Amino acid sequence: MPTSVFIDGEAGTTGLQIRDRLANREDIRLISLDADRRKDTDARRTAFREADVAILCLPDDAARQAVTLAGDTRIIDASTAHRVAADWVYGMPELPGQRERIAAATRVANVGCFATGAIAILRPLTDAGLVPSDAGVVLTGVSGYTGGGKSLIAEYEAGTGPAHYLYAHGQTHKHLPEIMEFGGMSRKPAFQPAVGGYAQGMAVQLHLHADLLPGGVGRHARIEAALREAYAGDPFVGVETAQARIDPQALNGTNRMVLSVQGDGEGRVTVVAVLDNLGKGASGTAVQNLNLMIGAKETEGLT
Ligand SMILES: NC(=O)C1=CN([C@@H]2O[C@H](COP(=O)(O)OP(=O)(O)OC[C@H]3O[C@@H](n4cnc5c(N)ncnc54)[C@H](OP(=O)(O)O)[C@@H]3O)[C@@H](O)[C@H]2O)C=CC1
Numbered sequence: 001m002p003t004s005v006f007i008d009g010e011a012g013t014t015g016l017q018i019r020d021r022l023a024n025r026e027d028i029r030l031i032s033l034d035a036d037r038r039k040d041t042d043a044r045r046t047a048f049r050e051a052d053v054a055i056l057c058l059p060d061d062a063a064r065q066a067v068t069l070a071g072d073t074r075i076i077d078a079s080t081a082h083r084v085a086a087d088w089v090y091g092m093p094e095l096p097g098q099r100e101r102i103a104a105a106t107r108v109a110n111v112g113c114f115a116t117g118a119i120a121i122l123r124p125l126t127d128a129g130l131v132p133s134d135a136g137v138v139l140t141g142v143s144g145y146t147g148g149g150k151s152l153i154a155e156y157e158a159g160t161g162p163a164h165y166l167y168a169h170g171q172t173h174k175h176l177p178e179i180m181e182f183g184g185m186s187r188k189p190a191f192q193p194a195v196g197g198y199a200q201g202m203a204v205q206l207h208l209h210a211d212l213l214p215g216g217v218g219r220h221a222r223i224e225a226a227l228r229e230a231y232a233g234d235p236f237v238g239v240e241t242a243q244a245r246i247d248p249q250a251l252n253g254t255n256r257m258v259l260s261v262q263g264d265g266e267g268r269v270t271v272v273a274v275l276d277n278l279g280k281g282a283s284g285t286a287v288q289n290l291n292l293m294i295g296a297k298e299t300e301g302l303t
């Protein structure tokens with residue numbers, strides 16, 4: 001019997017990408033609503049009840065409301081609404097022990113796109129004691145404009161978006177709570193995100209004065225070793241030698257994430273994660289979580 005999956009928000013940026021990844025699978029039956037009924041509460045309630053798993057690709061408020069329609073149906077929520085909620089499982093398979101928790105969960109909150117890169121870098125370093133949880137750390141990131149959903153895409157497709165811009169200057173980016181909780185940080189990192197004038201692909205950077213942390217200089221090699229150990233054998237995350245030019249679009253269309261470590265050998269270290277904001281940063285991980293939840297091969301439908 002195939003697993004029935006309803007994607008609420010199927011016509012949006014993330015929903016479409018998930019549908020594409022599931023459309024040809026024999027183990028999945030997609031439940032779809034006609035365009036004129038996709039926001040109809042009764043039609044959605046019926047679709048939820050018919051589904052084994054529902055994937056929410058909605059703005060936060062609509063996602064909260066969708067949960068009230070879903071009954072006992074298992075949910076993967078791609079929005080920010082439930083990521084640090086106590087009764088939800090955080091949908092980042094790479095965290096220690098998380099694959100088992102996701103597999104058993106009824107409510108999974110899919111990790112955010114910038115958060116995917118930031119936590120993938122931070123968590124092995126806080127777990128290893130290389131970065132104390134109360135250290136002051138700096139994160140930066142750049143995302144293609146699809147990260148801003150339909151409205152930002154429309155701006156760029158109309159040719160009116162800037163070539164590059166910085167935003168969220170007030171240190172209140174919506175991914176900071178999940179980055180702190182699952183990255184192992186008790187002190188809020190400083191985070192400066194940016195949008196690049198290209199559609200898809202992102203890079204997230206952690207910048208450290210490792211010479212000011214306990215243990216001092218020479219941490220570059222230990223940081224790289226901790227990351228290599230954390231992701232040894234992972235199907236999608238790898239650590240590679242840093243390139244002189246790092247292209248945020250290098251992994252577009254894939255569910256992969258590549259980390260690299262650079263520094264001057266005297267304490268200043270930058271760790272970079274490259275991923276596809278729509279792939280590993282959203283729809284790819286949603287499918288990975290779905291695979292874990294339904295007992296399919298974790299890599300099914302993903303490259
Ligand atoms: N874009 C990205 O890179 C990422 C996005 N996300 C998250 O995924 C979620 C969806 O984002 P994204 O796909 O970019 O957004 P989009 O704006 O592209 O799509 C959202 C979709 O939800 C639909 N929708 C809105 N309200 C309702 C409702 N009440 N009932 C049914 N459908 C509704 C919209 O319909 P309409 O077309 O009529 O507006 C639209 O089709 C967001 O929470 C976002 O934060 C997560 C990771 C990355």
Ligand SMILES: CC(=O)N[C@@H](CCC(=O)OP(=O)(O)O)C(=O)O
Pocket residue numbers: 078079080111112113114143144145146147148149174175193194195281282
């Ligand atoms: C470029 C851009 O605007 N990016 C969005 C994050 C992308 C996204 O929607 O993040 P979630 O994974 O949390 O849903 C932002 O910074 O708010």
